Amino acid sequence: MHELGVTENIVNIASAKAGEAQASKVIQINLVIGEMSGFVPDCIQFYFDSLSKDTIAQGAVLHFELVPTQLRCRNCSTIFQPQDTLWSCPKCRGQSVEISKGRELYIESMEVE
Amino acid sequence: MKIIEVIQNVLEANETIANQNQQLLDRHKVFAINIMSAPGAGKTSLILQTLTRLKGRLNIAVIEGDVASTVDAEKVQSETKAVVQINTRNMPESCSLMAAMIESALKDMPLGNIDLLLIENVGNLICPSEFILGEHKRVVISSLPEGDDKATKYPLIFIDADAVIINKMDFLPHVDFDIAAFRRSIEGLNPKVEVFQLSCKTSEGIERWCSWVLEQVETNAAKL
Numbered sequence: 578m579h580e581l582g583v584t585e586n587i588v589n590i591a592s593a594k595a596g597e598a599q600a601s602k603v604i605q606i607n608l609v610i611g612e613m614s615g616f617v618p619d620c621i622q623f624y625f626d627s628l629s630k631d632t633i634a635q636g637a638v639l640h641f642e643l644v645p646t647q648l649r650c651r652n653c654s655t656i657f658q659p660q661d662t663l664w665s666c667p668k669c670r671g672q673s674v675e676i677s678k679g680r681e682l683y684i685e686s687m688e689v690e
Numbered sequence: 691m692k693i694i695e696v697i698q699n700v701l702e703a704n705e706t707i708a709n710q711n712q713q714l715l716d717r718h719k720v721f722a723i724n725i726m727s728a729p730g731a732g733k734t735s736l737i738l739q740t741l742t743r744l745k746g747r748l749n750i751a752v753i754e755g756d757v758a759s760t761v762d763a764e765k766v767q768s769e770t771k772a773v774v775q776i777n778t779r780n781m782p783e784s785c786s787l788m789a790a791m792i793e794s795a796l797k798d799m800p801l802g803n804i805d806l807l808l809i810e811n812v813g814n815l816i817c818p819s820e821f822i823l824g825e826h827k828r829v830v831i832s833s834l835p836e837g838d839d840k841a842t843k844y845p846l847i848f849i850d851a852d853a854v855i856i857n858k859m860d861f862l863p864h865v866d867f868d869i870a871a872f873r874r875s876i877e878g879l880n881p882k883v884e885v886f887q888l889s890c891k892t893s894e895g896i897e898r899w900c901s902w903v904l905e906q907v908e909t910n911a912a913k914l
Contacts, residue, residue: 579817582782586703590696598694608700613846615816651881662842664878672878676849684696 580616583682584624590684591634600689603637607686611644613679618643637687646679704821707789711796711824718801719914720751721907722809724787724823726847727831728840729813732857734762735890736831736899737808741769743900748805748907753795755787755812762810774798778812786817792824806907815840819847826910827852834861838872841879848876853884855899860889 587606595603610616618641629635648664649656652671665672699705715722725733734754741750751772754762763775774795778784781791787809799807809825811818830851832840835858841848848854854876856869869887876883884902888895 579783579785579820582704582788583700585782586700589703590698590700594694594696594698598692600692600694604691615820615846664842664845672874673881674878676845680846682701683699686693686695686697688691688693690691 580620581624583616584621584628587621587625587639587684588628588632588634591629591637591687592632594684594687595633595689598689600633602690603634603687604690605638605640605688606634606684607640607642607688609642609644609681609683609685611679611681612646613676614682616682642685644678644681647677648674649677650674701820704789707793708822708824711789711792712826714796714801715807715824715826716914718804719911720801720804720807721827721910722807722823722825723827723829723903723906724809724811724818724825725829725831726811726815726818726851727813727833728815728836731813731831731833731836732855732890733810733813733831734765736855736857737766737810738769739890739893739896740808740900740903741766743896744806744904745769747904749803750806750808751799751804753787753792753807753809755791755810757784757812772799772804783817783821785812785814786821787811787823788821789823805911806903815844815847819844819850827906829853829855831855831857832872833858834865834867838867838869838875841872841875845879848883849879851876851880851883853886853902856885856887857890859887859894860892 622639650666650671651673653669655668664674727733752766754775758779760775763773776791828851886899
C-alpha cells in the first residue's frame with residue numbers, strides 16, 4: 578500500500594543511471610528486497626508499468642531477489658533464520674535478537690543497451 | 691547489452707529530505723518526536739496530555755497526519771496555536787507521513803518560537819516504520835485493548851523505537867494483557883528502549899513521560 582513513492586524512486590534512479598551510461602533502453606532492473614521490508618514486488622511492478630511510460634525505463638523487466646530474514650542472538654551470537662513468529666534463538670532459547678538481514682531495498686544492477 | 695552496477699538504496703530520496711529536515715530543526719533548536727501507533731491507541735490523547743502538562747515550560751507545535759479530516763488538529767487547537775494538519779489521501783503514500791510532507795509543513799511553522807515539535811503519524815504499525823521524517827526520537831504507543839502480541843506481529847516499528855508507551859493502563863482489570871510478556875518481547879527486540887506505562891484517561895504515569903520529554907529537549911538543546 579505504500580509502493581507508489583518507492584516505485585517513483587526506482588524509475589528516477591534507473592533513468593539517471595541509464596543516462597549516465599549513455600544507454601538508449603533499460604532492459605532489466607535487478608532489485609534486492611528483504612523479506613521484512615514492507616514492500617510487495619507485485620505492487621512495485623504494477624506501479625512501475627505506469628510510472629515508467631515514456632521514460633528510458635519503459636518496458637524494463639523488474640527482477641526481485643528476495644532476502645530471507647536472518648537474525649542474530651544477542652546472548653550467544655548464533656545466526657539463524659526464524660522458524661516461527663516468536664524469534665527465539667534455536668541454541669539458547671534467548672529472545673533478545675537483532676535483524677542481520679531482511680530489511681534491504683536497493684537496486685543492485687541494471688541491464689541496458 | 692551491458693550490465694551497470696548501481697547499489698543504491700531506494701529509500702535514499704526520503705532519507706536525504708529527512709536529514710535536511712533535522713538540520714533545519716537543529717538550526718532553530720526544535721526537538722521533534724515522531725509518534726506512531728495503530729489507529730485509536732491514543733496518539734492524540736498523549737499529545738493533549740503533553741501539551742497541557744508542558745505548556746508553561748516549552749513552546750510546543752504539532753503536526754497532525756491523517757488520511758482525511760481535520761478532527762485531530764481541531765482537538766489540539768485549544769492548547770497550541772502552532773498546528774498543521776497533513777491529509778495524506780491524495781499523496782504518493784496515504785498510509786504514512788513521509789519526509790517531504792514534513793518539509794512542506796515546516797515552512798508554515800514559526801520555528802524560531804518552538805522548542806518541541808510533536809508529529810502525529812498516520813495510525814498504522816507497518817508503513818511508518820519504513821520512513822524517517824527528520825525526528826530526533828521515535829515513539830510507539832501500544833494500548834491494552836490491542837493485545838500483548840503487537841511487538842511479535844509488527845517487529846520493525848518496535849525495533850526502531852526510542853520509547854514505547856503502554857497506554858490505557860486503566861483497562862488492565864478488564865483485558866487479558868500480560869504486561870511482563872509484552873515488555874519482554876519489546877526489550878528482546880530493542881534492549882535500549884524506554885518503556886512507559888500510563889493512562890491518558892486517568893493521567894496515571896503521565897508525569898514520568900513528560901519528565902523524559904523535558905529531559906530529551908534540554909539535552910538536545912545543550913548539544914547544539
